[in-house]
Amino acid sequence: MSTIVPIRGIRYVLEEIEDLAQVVTPPYDIIDTAAQARYYARHPNNIIRLELGQTFAQDDEKNNRYLRAANYYTRWLAEGILAREEQPALYLYEQEFEYHGEKKVRTGFICGVRLEPYSNGNILPHEETLSKPKADRLQLMRACRANFSPVFGLYADPQQAINQALQSDCTQRPPDMEFTDESEETHRLWVIADPTILKEVVERMTALPIFIADGHHRYETALSFAEEMQTQDLKGYDTVLMTLVNLYDPGMLILPTHRLVKNIRNLDQEHFKDQLFTYFEVEPFVLPSGEAEQAEAITDFFNQLETRGKTGHVFGMYSREKGLSLLTLKPECSPHALLDPDRSAAWRNLDVAILDNLVLDRLLGIGSEQRKNQDHLTYTRSEQEALDLVNAGIEQLAFFLNPTRVEEVTQVASAGDKMPQKSTYFYPKLITGLVINPLGE
Secondary structure, eight states, X not given: OOOEEOBOOEEEOTTTOSOXXXXXXXXXXGOOHHHHHHHHHHOTTOTXXXXXXXXXXXXXXXXXXHHHHHHHHHHHHHHTSEEEOSSOBEEEEXXXXXXXXXXXXXXXXXXXXXXXXXXXXXXXXXXXXXXXXHHHHHHHHHHHOEXXXXXXXXXXXXXXXXXXXXXXXXXXXXXXXXXXXXXXXXXXXXXXXXXXXXHHHHHHHTTSOEEEEEOHHHHHHHHHHHHHHHHTTOOSOOEEEEEEEETTOTTOOEEOOEEEEOOOTTOXXXXXXXXXXXXXXXEEEOOOSSHHHHHHHHHHHHHHHHHHTTTSOEEEEEXXXXXEEEEEEOTTOOHHHHSOTTSOHHHHTOHHHHIIIIIIIIITOOOHHHHHHTSSEEEESXXXXXXXXXXXXXXXXXXXXXXXXXXXXXXXXXXXXXXXXXXXXXXXXXXXXXXXXXXXX
16 A cells, blocks of 8 residues: 655764764754754754754845755765765664653654555545645755655554564664664664565555654655656655654554633633533542642542543543533533534544534634634643643633544544644654655655
């Protein structure tokens, strides 16, 4: 179904870059201006100069962030800072990280993936995209003819046959690249060039669809660029750099994105609570007065949210006036009957779809457009930040969700549907700067 391609990737030359942590960055779309400046200052060859160059007031068609990126890229290749693989390869990639005190290792592999429209059914998206980020990425691709950061893709291999094939080439040798980044995550990369292993992995992947977890803008931009190059009869632009992770990998982790409500005029909390009883059992969760006891009770609250969420649609809610409550969807309130019948059954069964549509839209009047422009809604992945913002009066209400499960993402995508906004946060993010995919050759 999908076609993966071993690539002659471009990597930093270790003899020139002693500490790879100095030249890599997180994905461009989570880097703010302050972080961008920090990466610029960290090392003169940091990948930030290629992936997310600074802009200046005097920029024009002849001197701008995209052309400067192309100049850096060309120069670093000429100077031996970057070098291309001698033969096509796949790249086994491990990310070791800690979450809630537990060490985890997520394993994937970096490759080229043949570009094709979503309508073919082999590459499946899970969220809508915006046009502005795609325009920015297209200008960068036109200038540099390369992918500097990977799309994050998922595939289903319950038997772990693909990872086992790749790992068979690595058991007796150290990684070709290894470093610990600023977030204390350890990255290991092995170059796999054995033709027998490459053939096996490529063949196994042909039977599997790929679900895009993160990087929809990059994929769609690459497809547009490939079509643009095809009209000019130019070859070698039909792949995109992708890191593929098995859905059944033990290191796979999705974090929830909680909702914070603000700027609702004349919000009557007592009336709102009465409205909630239309759809939910509302269980107040009393907090003790002592600081230590309160912290313990809050931990218990989120543990109960997680436990009960395994067997039903359960949400947490917090306000300064009413404190913490657990909201459990009533058995007679079927989301399949209450939510948009034009959406798939998988979509209607999502916790985030239920919260967004029943609570935010119907009860609070925060519709889909308002959720997009965020006039009345903000998001956070931190439970404590949400509580603090409500306590400070910056936000009026906080709603807490359990994480979207990986199988829910793939079920929605397989049904041809898209996830609601801010449904998934795949953790940790992929690092940028391990492998570059050159195009046009």
